Amino acid sequence: MVKHPLWKWILSFAAVGLAVPLGLMSAAMLLDRNPQLPLKYGILLNRIMLALWPSSILLMATAGRQGTLEAYKLMAFSVATNASLYAAIGGFVWVVVHLIGKLKRP
Numbered sequence: 001m002v003k004h005p006l007w008k009w010i011l012s013f014a015a016v017g018l019a020v021p022l023g024l025m026s027a028a029m030l031l032d033r034n035p036q037l038p039l040k041y042g043i044l045l046n047r048i049m050l051a052l053w054p055s056s057i058l059l060m061a062t063a064g065r066q067g068t069l070e071a072y073k074l075m076a077f078s079v080a081t082n083a084s085l086y087a088a089i090g091g092f093v094w095v096v097v098h099l100i101g102k103l104k105r106p
Contacts, residue, residue: 006094013090017083021053055081 024045031042049056058078062071 004094006091009090009094010087011090011092014083014087017086020081020086021056021079021082024049024053024056053078053082055079055085 011034025047028049031045055078057073058081059071065071
């Protein structure tokens with residue numbers, strides 16, 4: 001039987017969904033502030049960002065609006081969307097683990 005209830009899985013995955021964009025944004029800021037780094041690091045970070053933060057595609061709408069309230073709203077929406085996506089994945093994983101646990105019981 002699953003030891004942890006569904007809500008703990010959902011909250012844990014949602015927390016990871018919040019932490020991932022914050023870490024990736026921090027890494028992007030570090031890359032932007034160091035122009036001596038090769039371009040390949042920025043390209044690699046963008047690929048990682050799309051894989052781990054799929055809703056980061058929404059950030060394209062902030063082009064030319066950096067530092068405005070609209071840009072911050074879009075960024076917050078993108079982060080919240082990612083947390084929601086991770087929470088949904090956490091719920092799905094819980095269901096799968098729960099079902100596998102039931103199948104293994106005699």
